[in-house]
Amino acid sequence: MALLYNHLRDARIEWNRHQPQGGETEDEAEARAAAYNEKRRLKTVQSSRKSNKLNMRKKVAQKMVKLCFAKKDEEGVAAWTWFLKLLTELGNAGMSSEESEVGDMPTNSGALASVVVFAIRRCPWRLAMVNKYMEQIDEAALVVLTSGHSKHARVRTEQESEKFPPSGLPRAMYNPAWLTVQKTFLPDIEEILNFSEGSFTMMEVEVVIPGVN
Structure with missing residues (x-):
């Protein structure tokens, strides 16, 4: 019964969303509802991409171990084991955002072909060292992942993500300069982010990637 009730409730909410409000015409109401549904769809897509990205990076770290x-x-085992811990701490929310678009990429013959390209936005809130480690893991993915991995090109951009950072991460993962700027607008930013109480030490890690280093 509870499941049926939830379906009926959701259907009612969706129906109401399409009804004119505040003097809207029917066309305006439909446009508003469509915009809302598109925003919700994009949020779901982004969440799925972040989850897939995290799982891919964990798989890379496991293979490298x-x-x-x-x-x-032994040093490599220790480094990639620590990368696994870093990824676990970051979680889905700690992954960067991506926007897909169609771009021209050169083929083996030198000709250009239209392909789907994922533009990776920079996370300004994330410590620069963490961003570097994510890049190294992605470089290793090109070498150690041979199947079951998306071959879409990924291009890192200087465009900053506008998403508010996830809360509950270790303080060491946040960019101190970003925190300082945020405090001028949000004096209670540290309370909002609610740093995790567990101990996590950021490490200087150098890794060797076969075929890259």
Whole structure:
């Protein structure tokens, strides 16, 4: 019964959303409802992309741990194991946003072909070191992931994400300069972000990526 009630409630809400409000015409009401649904769809797409990105990066780190272990590279094992911990702490919300668009990319023959390109926005709230580590993991993905991985081109841009950062992350993951600027507008920004109480130490990690380094 509860499931049926929820379906009926959602249907009623959706129906009401399409009804004219405040002197709207029917066309204006439909346009408003369509804009709302499109915004909700894009939010779902972004959430799915972030989840997929996190899972992909974890898979890369796991493969690199195994690769380093096989080579008896203790430093590599330690570095990529720490990357796994970093990714777990960041979670889906800590991944950068992407916008898809069609762009021209050169093929092996030198000709240009129209392909889907994901433009990666920079996270201004995230520590620069964390951004660097995400780039290194993505570089390793091109080497160690051979199947089940999206081959869409990803281009990092200087465009900043406008999304408010996730709360509950270790303080060490936030950009101190960004926090300082935010305090001028939001004096209680640290309370809003609610830093996690667990201990997390940011590390200087150098990794060797086969075929890249």
